[in-house]
Amino acid sequence: MNHKWYETKGPENDVILGARVCMIRNMTDLPFPARMSHPDMERSRTRVEEALRRLSPAISDDFFCADLEQCEESTAVSFVERQLCTPDFIANPTGRSLFYTADESISIMVNGSDHLRLQLVEPGCQLDTALNAADNLDTMLDRSLRFAFHKDIGYLTQSLTDLGTGMVPTLQIHLPALQQGGAVERLSSDAAQLGFSLRGIFDGAVEPAGAVYELTNRITLGISEKNAVENLKSIGAQFAERERRARTELLGTIEAQDAVSRSLALLESARMLEFSEFLKLYANVRMGLCSGFITGLSPEQLDGLLYAVQPATMALRAGKPLTPQQRQTRRAQLVSSVLAPMHQP
């Protein structure tokens, strides 16, 4: 049984679901992707493949490779749903490949907006671990790929906005109580002033139904990797503290307690579940679980469900296209089977 990173417990995962470090790298002797010919793309993909093979077998044995041109739409969308690549990466599949490990904690986008975009994810708030792992992988790949670099402007990238470290660290955070209190928009604008962005995921809206957000440090030039990560950790810790206080306050009210209990009951007993409805219920139940208001399930079990019941991922696991009704029925079955062993105090 191969556990995914999001099914594994991480420190502070009552609020912080995961920590990701992304490194943007290019080779010197090939044009950047927008100007690459098909043979150029093939060359770059082969080189990455060979470089990965040369890594210690402990790492490279695990890599799967998906040629996006050969992928069905649901497979490609499922990669995005599982955070293995960005939506932009699958928008134009020409010449693009995705390498990823079985536990989905390492992925490498090849020929996307840059030659390589490698990312490592760790459960919980373990940004340092993710940074060290990404740094190691980068150093090992650099031995054979010789990444383009300039001493004043750092790693050379297709877009001027990624120059410098070419490193983008992200915390995945759950902010249901702050969202209900209407505080997220202001947090987002505070964060933007400092060079961070706060973006809803699993649903592109301002107030994403599941209340899961990505907090990212966008500054790449004039700052070292460790500083960028330290700053993200400190602002992430602030957000987490405020969320915890907001939860305590919110769950002191009978209305919020009622909403949590009802959400759990719906998840346990629904026979059909839309994904957007699942997200709303997930947000309430996860908050209830982490505050000890309900017991019998771990947050990471619930997060495993969050990934598994996404529309394209469900179709992929089923091995065939599903009608909306089939999808909703299967989703409800899967959710209630995972929740079956739990009971309220």
Place this chain on the structure above:
Amino acid sequence: MICQSCGEHPATTKVKTIVNGRLTEYALCATCARRLGYATLLTGLDRGFGSVLSEFFSDENAEPEEECCPWCGASFEDIARTDKVGCAHCYEVFADRLLPIIQRLYGSDIHCGKMPGENLPQPQPQSQMVLMQEVLHQAVEQEKHERSTRLLQESLRRLGGGSSNDES
């Protein structure tokens, strides 16, 4: 095209996202892009779809550009039109024109992170941290203020018997 989030301002950026199992594209204005976490260094400078870099050159002489990067064939005009640098060598070939833009985007900052093949440099005192402490301090004050306002509103509402739409 009008921003699909606020429905008010003209859209300047397109963002891609997954909605219900499908790849979807939204057109956003600069304000909404920032609010939704999609802003980049270039967003604030943008006044329409297409190139941001070309704005830096709109007032320069509009002579057709002949020089091309010998490695990838990109002209500076190609780079300005697409906001995409052609290859690593373009940074040297067009250094005289790219470096001023980089300076406008980042100020006088230069790279102080990892060098290829070396260990990660140790943390240094830096500007983002100073700014962070200021903004975080303001945010805490603001939160205190809002909390007391909310408590006041709640006690007023209890006195008034509650609003009508949360009855039943």
